[in-house]
Amino acid sequence: MGWEYSEKTKQLFMDAVHGKPGTHLGEIENPDGMGEHGSIACGDSMRFTFRVTRHPSDPAQDIITEAKYLTFGCTSAIASSEALCDIIEKGNYTPLTALKIQNSDIVDYLHGLPEQKIHCSVMGAEALEAAVFNWAQRRGVDLKKLGIDMHDQETEEGRMVCKCFSLTEPYIKRKIRELNLRTIPQITNAIKAGGGCSSCHHVPGGLQDLLDQVWGGQAAASSGLVQLPVLPAEPAPADFSPYQFAKKIEKVVDEYIRPALRADGGDVEIMDIKGTIVYCSLRGACANCMGASQTLKMMVERSLKDQVDERIRVIEA
Amino acid sequence: MSKFMKIIYLDNNATTQTAPEVFESMVPYFTEQYFNPSSMYEPARQTGQAVTAARRKIADCLGHVDPKEILFTGCATESNNTAILGAAHANPNRRHVITTTVEHPAVMEVCRELERNGCKVTYLGVDRDGKLDVREFIRALTPETLLVSIMHANNETGVIFPIDQLSRITKQTDPSIIFHTDATQTVGKLPIDLALGLPYVDLMSFSGHKLHAPKGVGVLFIRRGTRCRPYMLGGHQEDGRRAGTENVPYIIGIAKALELAMEHREQDEAKIERLRTRLENALVQKIASVQVNGKGAPRLANTLNISFHYIEGEGMLFQLSGYGICASSGSACTSGSLEPSHVLRAMKVPFTAVHGSVRFSLSRYNTEEDVDTVIEVFPQIVANLRKLSPYWDNERNTPRADALSLVQQTQT
Numbered sequence: 001m002g003w004e005y006s007e008k009t010k011q012l013f014m015d016a017v018h019g020k021p022g023t024h025l026g027e028i029e030n031p032d033g034m035g036e037h038g039s040i041a042c043g044d045s046m047r048f049t050f051r052v053t054r055h056p057s058d059p060a061q062d063i064i065t066e067a068k069y070l071t072f073g074c075t076s077a078i079a080s081s082e083a084l085c086d087i088i089e090k091g092n093y094t095p096l097t098a099l100k101i102q103n104s105d106i107v108d109y110l111h112g113l114p115e116q117k118i119h120c121s122v123m124g125a126e127a128l129e130a131a132v133f134n135w136a137q138r139r140g141v142d143l144k145k146l147g148i149d150m151h152d153q154e155t156e157e158g159r160m161v162c163k164c165f166s167l168t169e170p171y172i173k174r175k176i177r178e179l180n181l182r183t184i185p186q187i188t189n190a191i192k193a194g195g196g197c198s199s200c201h202h203v204p205g206g207l208q209d210l211l212d213q214v215w216g217g218q219a220a221a222s223s224g225l226v227q228l229p230v231l232p233a234e235p236a237p238a239d240f241s242p243y244q245f246a247k248k249i250e251k252v253v254d255e256y257i258r259p260a261l262r263a264d265g266g267d268v269e270i271m272d273i274k275g276t277i278v279y280c281s282l283r284g285a286c287a288n289c290m291g292a293s294q295t296l297k298m299m300v301e302r303s304l305k306d307q308v309d310e311r312i313r314v315i316e317a
Numbered sequence: 318m319s320k321f322m323k324i325i326y327l328d329n330n331a332t333t334q335t336a337p338e339v340f341e342s343m344v345p346y347f348t349e350q351y352f353n354p355s356s357m358y359e360p361a362r363q364t365g366q367a368v369t370a371a372r373r374k375i376a377d378c379l380g381h382v383d384p385k386e387i388l389f390t391g392c393a394t395e396s397n398n399t400a401i402l403g404a405a406h407a408n409p410n411r412r413h414v415i416t417t418t419v420e421h422p423a424v425m426e427v428c429r430e431l432e433r434n435g436c437k438v439t440y441l442g443v444d445r446d447g448k449l450d451v452r453e454f455i456r457a458l459t460p461e462t463l464l465v466s467i468m469h470a471n472n473e474t475g476v477i478f479p480i481d482q483l484s485r486i487t488k489q490t491d492p493s494i495i496f497h498t499d500a501t502q503t504v505g506k507l508p509i510d511l512a513l514g515l516p517y518v519d520l521m522s523f524s525g526h527k528l529h530a531p532k533g534v535g536v537l538f539i540r541r542g543t544r545c546r547p548y549m550l551g552g553h554q555e556d557g558r559r560a561g562t563e564n565v566p567y568i569i570g571i572a573k574a575l576e577l578a579m580e581h582r583e584q585d586e587a588k589i590e591r592l593r594t595r596l597e598n599a600l601v602q603k604i605a606s607v608q609v610n611g612k613g614a615p616r617l618a619n620t621l622n623i624s625f626h627y628i629e630g631e632g633m634l635f636q637l638s639g640y641g642i643c644a645s646s647g648s649a650c651t652s653g654s655l656e657p658s659h660v661l662r663a664m665k666v667p668f669t670a671v672h673g674s675v676r677f678s679l680s681r682y683n684t685e686e687d688v689d690t691v692i693e694v695f696p697q698i699v700a701n702l703r704k705l706s707p708y709w710d711n712e713r714n715t716p717r718a719d720a721l722s723l724v725q726q727t728q729t
Contacts, residue, residue, distance in 0.1 A: 163556075197385050199556035202407045202546045206557070272455045277490060279455050315489045317451055317482075 005075060006111035012079040024085035026068040032138065033064075033095060035130025037123050042165050042192065044073030044120065046081055048127040050088065052095065052135070059139040060146070064093050069127075076113055077120040083109040084124040095132045099148065101125065103179065103190075118189045122179070161206065164196025169210065176214045184208060245308075246273050252307045257300055261286055268300060271317040278304060279317040292316070322641040325687045329527070330472050330502060330620060330678035331645060335570070336529035342573040343531075346566035354563050355554070368563050371572035375536060378575045379521075380510030388537040388555050389568050393501040394423040395549075396522030396537035397466075399559065401427045403545035404464045404495045404520070405436065411463035411493075417441045417449065417478075418663040424466050424499050425659075437461070446613030447476035447664050454483060455490075462494050469500040469521075470507070473647060473660040473676060474611035475620025477503070484517035495519045495543060501527055504536075505578030506586070506617055511538060519543040525567065529680070530574035534567035585681040590618035592679055592688045597621050599692040604699050605714050610666055610674065619679040622647070624661075624670035627709050627716055628702035633675055636698040642691055647674040669708070669720070 005013075016023045031049035038045035047070045052062035067085040071077050083106045088098060103121040107113050113121055133150060136143045143150055151174065158168025172193050181187045184207050188195040193207060200206045240248065253270060261268055266286030271279040280300055282292045289295065293316050301314035326334065346367070352358075354365035369384070376384040390396045401424065405414070416428050418440045432438045439457045441449055449467075458465075465487050470477045484496040497520035500509065505528030511518060521538040525531060539545055539558070552560030578585075601607050606626040625633070630646025637644055647658030648671070661671045677691070703709040708720035 197556070198541055199385060199558060201542075202403075202544055203557040204547070204550055208407070208546075271452050274455070274458070274490075279486070281451075315486060317455060317486055 004114055005079075006113075008109075008111040009076055009079040009113065012082040012110070013075045016078050016082050024068050024082060024089075025070070027070055028066060028068050031131075032062070033131040033135030035127045035132070035134055037126040037130060038073070040072060044071070044077045044123060046071045046073070046077070046123050046127045048081070048084070048124075048131050050095075050131055050135070059141050060094065060096055062094055062135075062139070064088055064095060064098060073120065073123070074117070076110070076117040077123065079110055080106050080113075080120040080124045083121075084128060088128070095135045096146070096148075098128060099132055101128060115185075115189050119192050122175075122190050159205070161210065162193040162196070162200050165192045167191065167193045169205070172207070173210050173214055176210060182211070182215065184211070187211075242273075248308050249273060249278060249304060249312075252304060253300075256307070257303050260299065261295075266295075268296075276309060276311045277313050277315055279315050281317050325640070325642045325683075325690055327677040327679060327683065327687065327691070328643045328645050329680040330475075330676065332526045332532060333529045333680055334682060335526075335531045336574060336577055338577060339530050339570045339574045343566040343570040346569050350565070354565060364565055368565060368568055371568050374572040374576055378579045379504075379538065380512040380514065382511050382538070383541060385556070386511075386539055386541055388539055388559050389563060389571075390535040390537055390549075390559055391533060391564070392535040393499065393522050393524035393527075394535075396524070396535045397421075397423040397497075397499055398427055399537055399548060400497045400520040400522055400539075400545065401431070401464065401466055402548055404497065404543075405431055406548070407544040407546040408463050408495070411461050413437045413439070413459055413461040413463060415439045415441065415454070415457045415462060415465045415467075417443065417467055419443055419447065419471055419473075419476075419660045420466070420468055421472055421499060421501070424468065428466065436463075441467075443476075443663050445665050447471065447474050447611040447660075448614045449478055449483075451479075451482070451486075455486060458487065458490050458494070460491075462491070464495045464497060466497040466499070469498050469503040470617050471611070471660060472502050473658055474614075474622045474664070475502070475617035475678075476611040477507070477615045477617060480518065481515055484515060488517040495545070497521070499523075502617060502620075504528060505575060505582070506619065508582065511540070520545065525571035525574060528571075528574050528578050530571040531567060534564055534571045536571065581681065586618050589679045589681065589683070592683055592685065593618060593621050593677075595685070596677060596688045596691060597623070600695060603692070603696045606716060608666070608670055610661060610664060621677045621679075622661075623675055623677070624666060625673040625675070625699050625702075626667075626669045627706045627720060628673045628699060630672055630674055632702050633673075633698055636701065637675075637691075637694070640690065640694050642694070644678075645676045647676065648672040669716075 016025050028049040028051050032052045034049045036047045049068050050064045051066040053065050055061035067088045069081040071081040103125040106121040106124050154170040158170040161169050175191050179190050184201055187193050202208050267283040269281045271281055296314050296316050304312045350364045352361035352364040354368050372384040372387050376382045376387050428438045469480050480498050487494050487496050496518050500521050500523045504523040519540045524535040547558045549559045608624045610622040630648030634646050647661045657671045710717045
C-alpha cells in the first residue's frame, strides 16, 4: 500500500535526507529545551531540542531561535519534524506561545497527511510540549502557576489501556478531547492506541468506552464509522422498478452470458437480486471449475456492469 | 447393567472419554506446576509459558491463526454466550440476528434472549435432509443484520452446513455483519483452517470434551478486529476479554487433545466412517420401517441418527443399556423436557419416527466388535417394543394399516 504524500511532505523529507542547508536534522548541544516522544519499540521516536535568546529579566519572554530534531521514523515522521522546526523558527515563538502549536498546524504546513500518518504530526507536537516543559524546569519557570496543565500524573498513575503502545487512560482521554477523535480508527491513526493486537478496542474500559465517556455516547451519532455502515442500501436505480431491473439483468444473462457459458458446458443461475447485488451460482461444468469465482467476477459481473448498471456487484452463492 | 459389564460407548456427540495422553499431559499442572500463571516468580512464569504454548498450538491447529485470536473459556456454551451477547452488546446500532431452527440450545436460547430484549431474529428452517436453503439465507440478510450464528455440524444428526459458503456470502454482502459458528461437533473431526478455508468466519466456538479433552474447558476464536464485548469481567486474563484465573491443566489438555485429533484425523475418520456405515447398513437391512435422518446431506462420519417408526426411543435406550451400550435419543422422554427433538421436528421427521430416534455417535476408541454387538442385539430390541406398540402389525411386521389415523387421533 503506498501512502499518498503531498509534494510538500516529499520535498521536506528529501531536503532533510540530503542535508540541504536550512534543514534541521541534528541535536543542539547544551540546548535550552529538550523533549522526546515515542520509542523504537513503538515504531517511531523523536528527540527535539531548541535554543532560545534569553530575556534578561523575564524567562517567559525568551524567544526560540533555533530548533533541531533527531527522528527515527517514516517519511512523514521526518517531514513532520522538519515542519515543526520550520514553523517554530519562523514564528518568533516564546516557549509558552509555542505550546499553542498543534499537530493540525503541522498537518496544514505539510499540505495534509494521510489518515494513517496523523500520528507523525502528533509526535511532533508531543515532543515540542516535552521540550517546553524541560525548558521551564531549566529556567525555573513554574508552568502550573501560569495555568498550564503538565499532565504529569498521567503516565505514572494512569491505568494502562493500550499495552502494545503503553498508553494510559488519562492520556488517551485527553487526546480524544484535544484532537476531537470520534472513532477507534481515528484514535489509532492519531496516537496509535489500539493499533497493535486490537484487544483493547471493545473490552470494558477499552477504547470504545473511553470514547463513550468523553463524548457521552455521542461519538457514534457524529460519525459514520463507529456505527456499523449500513448494507449497500442502494436500491435498484431510480429509473427502473426492482422488477424491471431484475428483468434487465435476466435479459443480459439469457442473451449474452448464458450462451457464452454453455459453449463451455456450463451455466449460471441467479439466486437473488438485492439492491444492486446479484447473487449467482455457477452450474454444470462451471460449478467444478477451479476458476469459477474468476468467471463470475470477470465475465458475469463485467457484462452486467457494462450492459445494465456500473454499480452491480456479483456474489457467488 | 452389571458393574463388570464392558461399556460400549456410542454417545460421543454428548461427551468423549479423555484420551490417556491428554490426561497424562495435564497431571503435572495439578501436582507440580500448580502456580497462577499471572504470578511473578519463576515457577509461575513457566506455568504461564505453558499456557502460551498451548494457545499457540491451538492457533496452529486451526490454520496458523494468531494466538491472540484464541480465547479460553469454560465450555462451548460459554463461548457461544460470549460470542452472541458480546457481538450484540458491541453493536447496538443493529438489531437483527440470523440463526437456524436446529441450533444447539446454547445458541438458540441466547438468540431467544436477544429477541426478548428487542432484537429481531430470523430462524432459518431446514429441509427433510436437514439442509439449509441458500436462497432463503440470502433473503434473510438485511441492512439491519448484526450477526449470523450458524452451527458447523448438527449435534443430533451430524449434518454439516456449508459454513465456508454462508460466511463468504455474508461478508461479501456486508463486511460489517459478524459471522459466528458453533463448531463444537466439528473441531477435531473436520479439517478447519480459519486462515485459508474459513477466512470469513469471525467467531468460532468449541469445547474440549467433544474431542477427548475433559469437560470444563472451551475455546472462542475471535478474529482480530471483530467487535465483540466480553461479559466475564474482573481480571486482566485473556487480555481482559475473559476474566478469571486460567484453568491451566485443562488448557494444556485441550491443546494436547486437538493436537492428537489433527495428527490422526484422516485415519480416524476413515475407520469411524467404516464402522458407522457397517452399523447403518446392517440396521437398515435387518429392521423394517427405518429411516436414517440426515442421510441426504453431507454428514459427520461418526454420527448415525436413525428412527424406528412406531416405537419410543427411551425403551430402546433402556434395553441397550442392559447390554452396556450407551447411546441417546431424540425422544421426549430422554430430553429432560416433554418436547421431542427440535432438530428432527425441524426436518419434518414424522411424529411416529421422532420419538423412535436413536443417535449413535462414534469415536476413535470404538471397535468393529462394538458395532457388531449393536447389530446383534438391536433387531430384537426393536421387535420387543413393536410387539407392544398399538400401531404395529406384528404378523406382517409392518405398521398397522390404520396406524397413521390412530396416531392422528391421539394427537388431537
